[in-house]
Amino acid sequence: MTALSFELLAQDGAARSGIIRMERGSVLTPAFMPVGTAGTVKAMLPESVAETGADIILANTYHLMLRPGAERIAALGGLHRFMNWPWPILTDSGGYQVMSLAGLRKISEAGVSFRSHIDGSEHFLSPERAMEIQSLLGSDIRMVLDECAPYPSSEPDIERSLALSMRWARRSKEAFAQAGTGACFGIVQGGVYLHLRQRSVHELSAIGFDGYALGGLAVGEGQGAMFDVLDATVPYLPAEKPRYLMGVGKPDDIVGAILRGIDMFDCVLPTRSGRNGQAFTWNGALNLRNARHSDDPRPLDTACSCPACRAYSRAYLHHVVKAGEIIGAMLLTWHNLAFYQDLVRSLREVIGMGAVKPFAARFLERYRGGDVDEGE
Amino acid sequence: MTALSFELLAQDGAARSGIIRMERGSVLTPAFMPVGTAGTVKAMLPESVAETGADIILANTYHLMLRPGAERIAALGGLHRFMNWPWPILTDSGGYQVMSLAGLRKISEAGVSFRSHIDGSEHFLSPERAMEIQSLLGSDIRMVLDECAPYPSSEPDIERSLALSMRWARRSKEAFAQAGTGACFGIVQGGVYLHLRQRSVHELSAIGFDGYALGGLAVGEGQGAMFDVLDATVPYLPAEKPRYLMGVGKPDDIVGAILRGIDMFDCVLPTRSGRNGQAFTWNGALNLRNARHSDDPRPLDTACSCPACRAYSRAYLHHVVKAGEIIGAMLLTWHNLAFYQDLVRSLREVIGMGAVKPFAARFLERYRGGDVDEGE
Helix, strand or coil: CCCEEEEEEEEECCEEEEEEEECCEEEEECEEECECCCCCCCCCCHHHHHHCCCCCEEECHHHHHHCCCHHHHHHCCCHHHHHCCCCCEEECCCHHHHHHCCEEEEECCCCEEEECCCCCCEEEECHHHHHHHHHHHCCCEEECCCCCCCCCCCHHHHHHHHHHHHHHHHHHHHHHHHHCCCEEEEEECCCCCHHHHHHHHHHHHHHCCCEEEECCCCCCCCHHHHHHHHHHHHHHCCCCCCEEECCCCCHHHHHHHHHCCCCEEECCHHHHHHHCCEEEECCEEEECCCHHHCCCCCCCCCCCCCHHHHHCCHHHHHHHHHCCCHHHHHHHHHHHHHHHHHHHHHHHHHHHCCCHHHHHHHHHHHHHHCCCCCCC | CCCEEEEEEEEECCEEEEEEEECCEEEEECEEECECCCCCCCCCCHHHHHHCCCCCEEECHHHHHHCCCHHHHHHCCCHHHHHCCCCCEEECCCHHHHHHCCEEEEECCCCEEEECCCCCCEEEECHHHHHHHHHHHCCCEEECCCCCCCCCCCHHHHHHHHHHHHHHHHHHHHHHHHHCCCEEEEEECCCCCHHHHHHHHHHHHHHCCCEEEECCCCCCCCHHHHHHHHHHHHHHCCCCCCEEECCCCCHHHHHHHHHCCCCEEECCHHHHHHHCCEEEECCEEEECCCHHHCCCCCCCCCCCCCHHHHHCCHHHHHHHHHCCCHHHHHHHHHHHHHHHHHHHHHHHHHHHCCCHHHHHHHHHHHHHHCCCCCCC
């Protein structure tokens, strides 16, 4: 009995569509997971997140362990009940945020000690504690603790870091095996060094996980280097397990990664951009702060059926964004999440029809062409 | 043909319930109007505002004339379409915000010149321009421009200010009569000087309006002084027209004013408090920032069916308020607006049953008793 099963439904070149089945629900792949950092997908009610088509969200172990605390959430019935999201949740291990947010980090073989960016309090995260926290949260897919090396890093530094991450992956798997619930994904590291990436794939496959993530990408290496890593890595991952590209990305990153065989994504871009007045459309990204929208009666995107596009003009969205009104963040976040779900849904469909390549080419042409009559 | 008709449905002492009929919809009274200052009831989607039971909202002429501009909103099809609220809208005249927000005010017989608090630009508001702006917005109930004297002010100052407000009321009515749409309310002024209030009632009644508001209250005079003004004023207002107490108030202010014959209210308190972590319940107000909520699995208010109370614990609300998450503002605003609508709905019911006095007494006892097992 495994907590997660993955069925491939169609393949089109390297691209694939499938279904991940878990106790709390199924996830159609390719899937985009909205980010619910601190127990909320920012500026959204969870039922609205589901309405966009999302069937799984991501939550951040780092943020939740610091506030309100994993033991507290467990006492309140677990994360799903706490945040009113009854469907699957994937939690990261906290490793990435420790590197990017926390103060006074100290990494040892045992784990990483650090200070909270919220109140300066001291904390320790080990592979075992990361698994324990994710178990307390009750997450459906748990990630191993890894070390996220900065970009750029030298090959010897990445090789040392990778070796530690692989030892931590083994300990994570052992700790996970004792928890008895959920599923556990390993994380491929190795920076932009393709032979290290392949070594990482080999070692993780030998340990055996319910799915395989690619970490340490979208950290500044550029889309070309990222795609090179995918090309050199994805073919060696177990075909019968889901593949998850962590923290990616822009719409064209996602399309390119799906063409290369990735099944799952998460990214703060649609939510963060929504709070900053930026909207994603089939004709590229729009900045609603721009004065050219101030008298425009058209909807954001005529192809979209989200509340922002159904009932509001660009002029209104411009107004509320400029005025700093919360509804601006609410509507643009909703739109962006709906757009990301529409995008992966379209890709699932064209993969099923064997037409992913022409679709991707048309998408990229239109997306990079920009907003038709305006040329921002 | 009048754009507004008012039917009294029941009376219980001075308290009354009724229905205001307008082209865009009917308003059950006593009514609480959520405040949609700048074309949005902050942190709410308009369909959610309607879901709380609100059948009319208030919008601010001052804010909308400065940003995005009344002519722009008119060109975009009017305020209802702009903000996606197809039901009745009452607009104030801008006078109050000119006094409280704008810089470099200069009042003359003609009107008031001032600088925008947003960008320092110069503007002029006269009784005629205030009516024109409200006509451009397309509001259903329009308010005359009045001068809002500060509190405290001496009797001679209030008398001079009142005389100007009454001359402006006459000019407002004449300008309104030429617009040909909507309804127009006069505003009773006179500070805490009861004979001046009565003079104001007399002069406004002679002009003749679709409804009568009481302005210049809830500005620091205290509940007792405010109720004294109501006691000395409301009996002299035309019984067949709606009576609107502007900018009020706390739940117990509203109950006391309904007992004294007021039909309509507006106030930023439920929305502003919601953004500040405060929730109104039948057992008084709660501050969700307080650490005593951090482990509390109970809903905010077991008597409430809003989304915040249906699906979240106090512990969750505490967490998102502390973390500054937008969902905290969204849920608490929704709850507070639902509570205010539940309150006026309950009062409409007990007025119909002839039981408003015992209801009010029980309400005040419970509301002032505070949150039962905690004693904040």
